[in-house]
Amino acid sequence: MEQNRLNFDSINDALAGPSGGLWYHATAIRRRHNLWSPYLENVKRWLLHDWQPRTKELVIFGSSAGWSIPQDFLNRFDRIICVEPDPLARWIFTRRFKCRHLEMRSENDLLPWFTPDPQRFSDFLASVPNAAVLFSNLLGQIPLLLKGEALSDSSQARAQKMFIEDLKGRSWASYHDLISCKEDSRIQSTKFFSKLPTVTELGEMYFPDGATIIDHDTTWISNDRSTSCAVWQIRPRQSHVVAFVQR
Numbered sequence: 001m002e003q004n005r006l007n008f009d010s011i012n013d014a015l016a017g018p019s020g021g022l023w024y025h026a027t028a029i030r031r032r033h034n035l036w037s038p039y040l041e042n043v044k045r046w047l048l049h050d051w052q053p054r055t056k057e058l059v060i061f062g063s064s065a066g067w068s069i070p071q072d073f074l075n076r077f078d079r080i081i082c083v084e085p086d087p088l089a090r091w092i093f094t095r096r097f098k099c100r101h102l103e104m105r106s107e108n109d110l111l112p113w114f115t116p117d118p119q120r121f122s123d124f125l126a127s128v129p130n131a132a133v134l135f136s137n138l139l140g141q142i143p144l145l146l147k148g149e150a151l152s153d154s155s156q157a158r159a160q161k162m163f164i165e166d167l168k169g170r171s172w173a174s175y176h177d178l179i180s181c182k183e184d185s186r187i188q189s190t191k192f193f194s195k196l197p198t199v200t201e202l203g204e205m206y207f208p209d210g211a212t213i214i215d216h217d218t219t220w221i222s223n224d225r226s227t228s229c230a231v232w233q234i235r236p237r238q239s240h241v242v243a244f245v246q247r
């Protein structure tokens with residue numbers, strides 16, 4: 001009984017969850033050729049030019065249907081593994097892209113925030129020793145995905161430390177929400193930071209009219225790493241400042 005409930009909840013979450021699902025696909029189909037275009041161009045430029053993994057295998061966490069991922073980028077790889085719990089996203093992805101070898105994984109508990117098992121992420125990475133890893137606009141969704149079950153500061157710090165340590169020696173990259181706001185941003189150009197400003201400073205920079213800023217808890221990913229930032233206007237009066245970090 002409990003097992004059925006868990007399955008139902010996870011399918012329900014994947015289809016209508018806080019970080020994707022039907023609403024996300026419908027918005028992507030409606031906006032990707034107009035309002036999303038500048039953001040999608042930024043992601044494309046970064047994936048094709050700024051991140052240069054020297055591997056022929058790629059894991060994409062949170063691929064969704066690949067709305068922000070260009071085919072030219074996927075063409076670089078002989079084997080692609082998408083980790084994506086949303087069944088509709090997996091179905092659309094397999095139909096949108098031509099990949100030499102594509103594997104779909106549906107687990108939602110591989111990352112350290114979503115499992116009590118300290119080996120889960122490192123065991124998964126050990127199973128794909130030659131793969132670069134791309135976190136595709138997922139890490140800024142963690143607070144949403146944890147819902148009411150926010151981690152304590154110490155569990156949060158432990159998960160972040162595990163994440164960075166498990167990825168050591170591997171080529172990885174992430175684009176993720178830094179802050180968001182129910183406003184349009186004044187800044188449209190890409191900005192490069194050798195040291196990322198604080199969330200308050202970013203809020204003042206991107207939304208100087210003093211609107212309420214949502215902090216997506218991702219500044220830790222930029223520790224000691226240069227970061228570029230671009231605005232993703234998801235819909236009128238809803239913008240996200242997205243960070244791009246690569247190793």
Ligand SMILES: C[S@@+](CC[C@H](N)C(=O)[O-])C[C@H]1O[C@@H](n2cnc3c(N)ncnc32)[C@H](O)[C@@H]1O
Pocket residue numbers: 014019020021061062063064065066067068069083084085086089107108109110111114136137138141145
């Ligand atoms: C904002 S969307 C990503 C956008 C996507 N990369 C694109 O190109 O359109 C976040 C994605 O992460 C997926 N996701 C949610 N929880 C996850 C988990 N624990 N592991 C991997 N992916 C997850 C969601 O299903 C959703 O498709």
